[in-house]
Amino acid sequence: MLLVQRLRDRDEGAMTIFYDKYAAALYGVILRIVKKEETAEDVLQEAMVKIWHSFASYDAGKGRLFTWVMNVSRNLAIDKIRSKQYRVGSRTQPLEDSSAAMRLAADTTFRPEHIGLQEMTRQLNPDQRQIVDLLYFGGFTQSEVAEELNLPLGTVKTRARAAIKVLSKLVR
Amino acid sequence: MMDMQHYIESGILEEYALGVLSADERAEVERVAQQEPAVARELVAITNALDSYAAAHAVVPSSAMRERVLQAWEDSLRETGPTVAPAAPVMAAQSPTPRMAVAPAEPVTATAVAADNNGGAVVRQMPAAASAGRTRWLVAASIALLLISGLGNYLLYNRLRQTESSLELAQAEQSRYAATQQAALNERDQQLAILRNQAFQSVELKGTPKAPEALARVYYNATTKAVYVDVRNLPELPEGKQYQLWALDNGQPVDAGMLDMATATGDSIQQMKNIASAQAFAVTVEDIGGKPAPTMSTLTVIGNI
Numbered sequence: 001m002l003l004v005q006r007l008r009d010r011d012e013g014a015m016t017i018f019y020d021k022y023a024a025a026l027y028g029v030i031l032r033i034v035k036k037e038e039t040a041e042d043v044l045q046e047a048m049v050k051i052w053h054s055f056a057s058y059d060a061g062k063g064r065l066f067t068w069v070m071n072v073s074r075n076l077a078i079d080k081i082r083s084k085q086y087r088v089g090s091r092t093q094p095l096e097d098s099s100a101a102m103r104l105a106a107d108t109t110f111r112p113e114h115i116g117l118q119e120m121t122r123q124l125n126p127d128q129r130q131i132v133d134l135l136y137f138g139g140f141t142q143s144e145v146a147e148e149l150n151l152p153l154g155t156v157k158t159r160a161r162a163a164i165k166v167l168s169k170l171v172r
Numbered sequence: 173m174m175d176m177q178h179y180i181e182s183g184i185l186e187e188y189a190l191g192v193l194s195a196d197e198r199a200e201v202e203r204v205a206q207q208e209p210a211v212a213r214e215l216v217a218i219t220n221a222l223d224s225y226a227a228a229h230a231v232v233p234s235s236a237m238r239e240r241v242l243q244a245w246e247d248s249l250r251e252t253g254p255t256v257a258p259a260a261p262v263m264a265a266q267s268p269t270p271r272m273a274v275a276p277a278e279p280v281t282a283t284a285v286a287a288d289n290n291g292g293a294v295v296r297q298m299p300a301a302a303s304a305g306r307t308r309w310l311v312a313a314s315i316a317l318l319l320i321s322g323l324g325n326y327l328l329y330n331r332l333r334q335t336e337s338s339l340e341l342a343q344a345e346q347s348r349y350a351a352t353q354q355a356a357l358n359e360r361d362q363q364l365a366i367l368r369n370q371a372f373q374s375v376e377l378k379g380t381p382k383a384p385e386a387l388a389r390v391y392y393n394a395t396t397k398a399v400y401v402d403v404r405n406l407p408e409l410p411e412g413k414q415y416q417l418w419a420l421d422n423g424q425p426v427d428a429g430m431l432d433m434a435t436a437t438g439d440s441i442q443q444m445k446n447i448a449s450a451q452a453f454a455v456t457v458e459d460i461g462g463k464p465a466p467t468m469s470t471l472t473v474i475g476n477i
Binding site for chain 2: 012015016019023024025027028029031032041044045048049052062063064066067070071074075117119120132135136139140141142157160161164165167168170171
């Protein structure tokens with residue numbers, strides 16, 4: 001892949017191409033995690049810098065560039081909200097907050113042009129969606145989710161697997 | 173097999189894709205995926221599903237934000253890039269020491285003598301000599317960095333010039349191509365208009381026994397007297413020869429013009445001389461530029477209106 005090669009060669013011009021290709025997807029997910037546009041922009045900036053400097057650690061054999069940059073960005077965003085919540089304290093508080101905020105965000109910031117999202121969420125039942133969102137946007141492990149939602153770990157795993165199955169069927 | 177199914181259902185692949193595993197656990201998943209195609213397939217499916225879910229949330233940032241983010245990234249490059257920046261403050265801190273200007277060239281013995289004459293200065297003199305050595309090194313290093321940076325700039329500038337000139341070339345090439353395409357398109361449009369015009373009669377010119385495969389068509393407008401010729405297939409011409417179109421009016425041949433190369437090969441339709449009146453058209457092979465009267469032995473195609 002040409003872009004990967006150029007980034008590996010430290011070609012600065014490639015970063016503009018990278019931005020145009022991936023920024024919308026990265027920003028969308030970051031915004032979904034941190035909620036505030038201003039914070040999301042900061043995180044996107046950090047992500048760009050991090051992707052540039054740690055590009056050598058991207059192994060194309062282990063997955064697509066999209067997956068890797070999305071994980072870098074997502075982790076930065078999750079670190080961001082965790083560090084803030086850290087100062088606030090409580091472990092239970094943030095999850096309730098964030099899932100409430102997520103439910104709110106899903107209703108109010110929904111954009112009709114995002115057919116893809118609409119299509120996907122329509123196929124997931126609310127339980128599945130809650131779990132996928134907590135795992136993917138909240139950065140929780142399955143056992144953390146189980147603990148927080150007071151569900152058996154097996155149920156969380158089953159739901160997560162079912163949800164991901166639904167999503168991958170849509171992709172195919 | 174059963175074992176792998178159990179492994180897949182354990183949820184570890186989802187956690188891998190979600191990025192919540194430790195480095196050791198990740199390495200273990202990668203190892204298993206490398207050995208077990210079923211696990212690898214499952215992992216790809218999970219990753220793709222999550223990628224699509226992520227992509228579905230895409231929000232296009234404003235163009236102002238695009239500028240800011242790219243600028244910030246560039247600024248970060250300059251910050252972490254060259255080591256020149258930290259060297260400069262050190263230089264500045266050293267320079268105010270007045271001895272520095274003279275001290276560097278003095279041998280150590282001279283310093284010692286000066287110290288004897290000057291009693292209390294001994295203690296201060298020695299570090300000055302040491303710092304002079306460092307200063308010299310710093311000056312040399314700065315000059316080296318400056319030279320390197322100058323060379324870098326020069327190389328970058330050259331590359332920029334090359335890029336600019338190849339961009340110019342590409343743009344010129346592109347606009348030339350666009351112009352030719354536009355011209356060709358206009359011509360086709362005109363040709364199409366002729367073919368669609370009811371006033372034009374189509375005259376089929378068939379090959380003579382000399383060239384039975386030959387075929388051409390003339391479009392004749394009796395009102396405007398316009399004549400167009402459209403070659404389907406004419407034999408290749410000998411060196412120095414050209415096809416000439418004739419109109420036959422009451423048995424008399426009238427010169428209707430020479431066929432261009434592109435016309436003769438069938439690449440385009442050509443407008444010929446206006447013809448006042450005709451009952452038939454024919455094409456002969458003549459010397460380049462044509463003849464006032466046709467060479468009947470070279471008659472290639474002919475047809476009646």
